[in-house]
Amino acid sequence: MSELTSLTIAQAREKLLGKEITAVELTDAYLAAIDEANKTLNAYIEVTPENAKKWAAISDEKIAKGEAGALEGIPVGIKDLFGTQGVHTQACSHILDGFKPKYESTVTQNMWDDGAVMLGKLNMDEFAMGSSNETSYYGAVTNPWKAKGDDTPLVPGGSSGGSAAAVAAQLCAGATATDTGGSIRQPAAFTGTVGVKPTYGRCSRWGVVAFASSLDQAGPIARDVRDAAILLKSMASVDVKDTTSVDIPVPDYEAAIGQSMKGKKIGIPKEYRVEGMPEDIEALWQQGIQWYKDAGAEIVDISLPHTKYALPAYYIVAPAEASSNLARYDGVKYGLRVTGDDITDMYEKTRSQGFGDEVQRRIMIGTYVLSSGYYDAYYLRAQKVRTLIKRDFENVFNQGIDAILTPATPSSAFKIGDEEMAADPVKMFLNDIFTVTVNMAGLPGISVPAGLDSKGLPLGLQLIGKPFEEEMLFQASHVIEEAAGTFVPKRWW
């Protein structure tokens, strides 16, 4: 049974098409694994076994008839942010209590059209606001990784913490996730998985609960680079229902894997060498540089001068967009309603009881920076800074750089209930210091596991690419994977 769940998507695909295993067997193996692990890890907040078995049986029929899709019979987990018809979709918030959409998000529909099997919905930070998965209404997710000789439960990162933990613990073959400031790449780094944040406009946002519309982008979390490429190929599309979906055909990402990096230029930005960064991470970064040299790539020192302003600008832009996106939750159209003396009292009570602390903070910040008299000083300035951040990247890519190599996170996974992070919201924000620039500039980024730190916890390296050149990221990240191998946590749950 555990043998089946340890197969990558590429391996399972081969065995399914070769009739060595059936989709029903594979799905049953995952359902059993979830049953055993989920009480401890809390990665899934809703499991859909009946649907899964039904879909798997259909996949077996399609395989028998030679009509298999690209993900036929592959069991996947879906972040709770994606609208799934008739199935729990709450962005892990209390305010969407009982919400079951009457529609399917484009990204998940693409996957079902390709034959994927949904196992259930995955835990996440409420409305994707957080970096530890601790803001979820359904409680924290426990990282399947633990430090050597230390039993302390660790966070899987966030906001796609359930997705990352489920992939790492082999509770699904792959998972959907979303990334607004680092929510795919940071949890991937914390769990030894591969996470891809595609170019803005590559995956449709239609049917995905909105957080910050100009930054949100869906992408996969997978066990290795090839699986991530397979998943992204299915998730990405040109969608008329999303006006920001970009009209560029989706390439075969898998074909890029294994292509030579000889003569390619890898940029190393000096601004990512931050004060107080653990030695392990600096060493890993140097190791990554060496791997690219060994692969025949040219290493180029570059400068992205506005890097340090990306995070503060993000904490104006993202809350501003969130405050308007989340205005729709008023206790009238869907979800929770808390009755009040009049309609305004009802709105206020519903929203104060329905939203968690982090979400309320961000709505308040967003409302403040957009309020009359402050708009120019905050929001307009932040959007100007964003232009400068994007320009930094354009300058570097115009110099001929093919991809930029940076650490993925400033630390490895930290403990659940970290007192310092709880006391200071800004401290939690700093988790995204290396990832947020990519969202601000709309670029694609990938986090690949590159090694373990001295505590035995996974660390990731990030590659940043040119718009719509995800292929280069798959090509380049394969070098790290070949050198570092893949990482599976020792099972304790």
Add this chain to the structure above:
Amino acid sequence: MSVDIDTVKRVAKLSRIACDDARAQKMQGELNAILGFVEQLNEVDVEGVEPMTSVVEMNMRQRSDEVTDGNKADDVTANAPASEDHYFMVPKVIE
């Protein structure tokens, strides 16, 4: 810039989030920590810089003006906490 208690309460009101004194106190500290953090943007020279409106340079796609959806009143009201005959029910608004 930092916010005082009255501003916190005003912003809470604008946000339609109930906020008593104790909560406003707590929020004030948290909001000021965040506003303090974003203050560093004032160091950046943004003279003559266009604010970003879209990360991808593209013309917004246009679609033909035709009916593609509709007659879904059941679906639209299906998730409402209170509805009747395809209306969302709310407390009395007009005296």
